[in-house]
Amino acid sequence: MIGDWLERKEVCICAGSGGVGKTTTSAAIALGMAARGRKVAVLTIDPAKRLANSLGLPELGNEERLVKANVEGELWAMMLDPKRTFDEIVDWHAPDERTRDAVLSNRIYQELSNAVAGSQEYMAMEKLHELHQEGRYDLLVLDTPPTRNALDFIDAPKKLAAFIDSRALQLFAAPGLAGLKVLGRGSGMVFSVLTRATGIDLLEDLSTFFASFAGMTEGFRERAERVNALLADSRSAFVLVTSPRADAVEEAGWFHHRLLDAGLPFAGVVANRVRRAAPRGDPSGELTALLGDDALARRVMRTFEEERRLAAQDRRNLADLRKRLGRKPMIEVPHLDDDVHDIQGLRRMDEYLFG
Amino acid sequence: MAPLLDKRLILVTGKGGAGKTTVAAALGLAAARRGKRVVLCEVAEQKRLGALFAVDTEHAETELAPGLFAVSVDPEQAKQEWLRYQLKSRTLAGVLGGSRLFQYLTAAAPGLSELVTMGKVWDLAQLERRTGGSVFDLAIVDAPATGHGLAMLRAPSTFAAVARVGPVGRQAEKIDRSLRDPAHTGVLTAALPEEMPVNETVEFERALRRELGMAIDAIVVNALHPERFKRPDVERLEGLSAGSTVTRAAVGAAISEHRRARGEHAQVRRLRRAAGAPVVTLPRIFEPELDRDDLERLSAELERRL
Numbered sequence: 001m002i003g004d005w006l007e008r009k010e011v012c013i014c015a016g017s018g019g020v021g022k023t024t025t026s027a028a029i030a031l032g033m034a035a036r037g038r039k040v041a042v043l044t045i046d047p048a049k050r051l052a053n054s055l056g057l058p059e060l061g062n063e064e065r066l067v068k069a070n071v072e073g074e075l076w077a078m079m080l081d082p083k084r085t086f087d088e089i090v091d092w093h094a095p096d097e098r099t100r101d102a103v104l105s106n107r108i109y110q111e112l113s114n115a116v117a118g119s120q121e122y123m124a125m126e127k128l129h130e131l132h133q134e135g136r137y138d139l140l141v142l143d144t145p146p147t148r149n150a151l152d153f154i155d156a157p158k159k160l161a162a163f164i165d166s167r168a169l170q171l172f173a174a175p176g177l178a179g180l181k182v183l184g185r186g187s188g189m190v191f192s193v194l195t196r197a198t199g200i201d202l203l204e205d206l207s208t209f210f211a212s213f214a215g216m217t218e219g220f221r222e223r224a225e226r227v228n229a230l231l232a233d234s235r236s237a238f239v240l241v242t243s244p245r246a247d248a249v250e251e252a253g254w255f256h257h258r259l260l261d262a263g264l265p266f267a268g269v270v271a272n273r274v275r276r277a278a279p280r281g282d283p284s285g286e287l288t289a290l291l292g293d294d295a296l297a298r299r300v301m302r303t304f305e306e307e308r309r310l311a312a313q314d315r316r317n318l319a320d321l322r323k324r325l326g327r328k329p330m331i332e333v334p335h336l337d338d339d340v341h342d343i344q345g346l347r348r349m350d351e352y353l354f355g
Numbered sequence: 356m357a358p359l360l361d362k363r364l365i366l367v368t369g370k371g372g373a374g375k376t377t378v379a380a381a382l383g384l385a386a387a388r389r390g391k392r393v394v395l396c397e398v399a400e401q402k403r404l405g406a407l408f409a410v411d412t413e414h415a416e417t418e419l420a421p422g423l424f425a426v427s428v429d430p431e432q433a434k435q436e437w438l439r440y441q442l443k444s445r446t447l448a449g450v451l452g453g454s455r456l457f458q459y460l461t462a463a464a465p466g467l468s469e470l471v472t473m474g475k476v477w478d479l480a481q482l483e484r485r486t487g488g489s490v491f492d493l494a495i496v497d498a499p500a501t502g503h504g505l506a507m508l509r510a511p512s513t514f515a516a517v518a519r520v521g522p523v524g525r526q527a528e529k530i531d532r533s534l535r536d537p538a539h540t541g542v543l544t545a546a547l548p549e550e551m552p553v554n555e556t557v558e559f560e561r562a563l564r565r566e567l568g569m570a571i572d573a574i575v576v577n578a579l580h581p582e583r584f585k586r587p588d589v590e591r592l593e594g595l596s597a598g599s600t601v602t603r604a605a606v607g608a609a610i611s612e613h614r615r616a617r618g619e620h621a622q623v624r625r626l627r628r629a630a631g632a633p634v635v636t637l638p639r640i641f642e643p644e645l646d647r648d649d650l651e652r653l654s655a656e657l658e659r660r661l
Contacts, residue, residue: 017371017372018370018371018372018500019370019371019372019373019547020372023551024551053550053551053554054551243372246643246644247403248372278601278604278605278608279600279601279604280601281599281600281601282601283598283599283601283602283604283605286598286599286602287598287602287605287606290595290597290598290602291591291592291595293591296584296588296591296592299583299584299588299609300592300605300606300608300609301605302583303583303605303608303609303612304604304605304608304609306641307608307611307612309641309642309643310641310643313643337611337614337615337618341549341550341551
């Protein structure tokens with residue numbers, strides 16, 4: 001089924017809340033498509049080495065690595081280094097070496113490129129765009145970062161473009177603090193209060209940062225627009241990953257709604273760890289008779305009842321989600337006995353994803 | 356447990372979906388039972404505590420249970436509070452807060468919302484609240500998922516270095532110092548008994564030590580399946596070939612459960628070997644949604660094991 005969703009697609013973006021098996025699903029989709037003859041790269045920015053783990057790689061760097069998966073096509077994997085990607089982009093856009101070095105050595109920049117939630121998401125999109133431009137792969141699969149707000153990464157390119165366009169940059173575009181001082185009476189007041197509230201040193205760093213960034217705004221804006229265009233392109237597909245848990249389902253429904261609002265190409269939902277519905281009836285009498293052990297039969301029954309109750313709840317939660325999805329498809333991957341964390345496990349998911 | 360609950364601030368970290376909110380709430384209940392006045396802080400608009408206790412947490416300091424309060428930290432509001440405190444003047448804070456220049460600047464300044472969030476959390480743990488709110492014995496933070504959680508913990512030290520002098524720098528340094536003081540701040544990490552969450556927990560412990568010199572006080576492994584069947588039991592179950600469909604399904608469920616439990620217990624052993632912090636486990640609750648009774652049960656269990 002995933003095969004149909006991704007036919008003629010060049011980019012697959014797997015999104016969803018934390019803990020629903022997004023990384024595993026991304027890897028399984030990539031492996032499955034590679035097994036069907038495509039040249040696929042799966043990308044993650046998750047520093048927890050989950051993808052490397054599930055692909056049996058000791059580690060992943062900013063470079064793509066070929067996964068020894070014995071497939072008809074090719075499977076490559078990489079872990080994005082957001083900081084390095086950001087540096088590369090600055091390098092690309094800077095009008096001269098002096099500007100580049102000023103930005104790269106600025107402490108505000110270092111913080112921005114390193115730690116801030118949001119810039120990571122943007123960098124993932126950037127790298128995706130870059131790899132897509134290079135055209136070395138038939139399909140790129142992106143495992144989006146586990147943000148609390150699963151939508152951050154969609155907004156990231158827009159946010160960065162807005163930031164670069166913002167008055168703050170223009171205000172600080174003049175070298176040093178001079179820019180602030182020529183703003184007129186009102187801002188003089190603001191400035192003096194700001195200095196009291198923050199301390200001048202921080203302001204100067206900010207000022208230098210914005211000033212050196214100002215020269216690069218055009219390039220950044222163009223790029224952010226191109227990234228946005230790629231996300232909305234019919235060659236892209238968003239796959240929503242969820243678990244049947246109430247909170248995950250709730251978030252998936254909301255996320256689906258937002259994707260449609262944003263005009264992004266939504267392909268379908270993958271629901272992981274779905275418990276199989278158990279047949280009706282009371283097996284306790286037969287169990288006791290067959291096992292000849294009352295206590296054991298009772299323990300089996302207890303387990304079965306628990307399983308049944310949870311399976312029924314899974315069904316209800318997923319039925320709610322189906323209603324909200326309308327005609328868009330949903331694939332259910334059953335709760336497997338062992339958790340999936342290697343190529344073998346990914347292959348077991350294949351029959352459900354592609355079956 | 357006592358030394359942990361005697362701290363003023365406990366950060367509950369962990370991978371998304373690993374049960375951070377549950378652990379934070381269970382710990383909060385345990386502390387409140389001991390007569391402490393406890394505040395649970397949610398950051399980044401989670402609003403999960405309210406759902407768990409079936410109360411509306413929109414407002415500041417909602418009482419969830421006797422002695423247990425919830426606060427949802429909103430960075431924008433925290434920023435305004437911080438300004439008022441810093442400038443000692445509502446008028447000046449209003450001028451600045453209302454200025455477009457300030458809006459642009461703070462929206463653009465990287466890491467600022469993490470810093471003010473940490474500032475607010477820190478303030479909740481103070482004996483003398485600078486924002487004038489009520490005083491708590493203990494603040495427990497339901498922190499964002501691992502990666503972002505670390506960024507949040509790092510924000511004060513980063514700002515202390517960037518701002519060097521001035522009020523931001525001084526504040527950030529003070530917060531950073533309390534965070535790194537094990538007598539003041541504790542870290543509890545929620546995990547699941549599965550391959551990747553275990554790896555991530557071990558990684559997080561290393562990163563926390565490497566980047567901030569902080570240690571995890573305890574790792575709480577959530578939702579561990581009980582080992583209900585012994586090997587001979589399983590052999591008998593596997594040997595059954597007769598029976599109706601539903602009987603075979605019941606037997607199949609028991610065998611699956613056994614395999615899952617065995618795998619999970621192996622992961623807990625692996626975590627115990629790899630992690631420096633003590634590892635405690637909480638049982639799997641076989642309910643679709645946790646209710647208050649389940650939470651009380653987990654809380655008692657946690658108190659006993661920590």
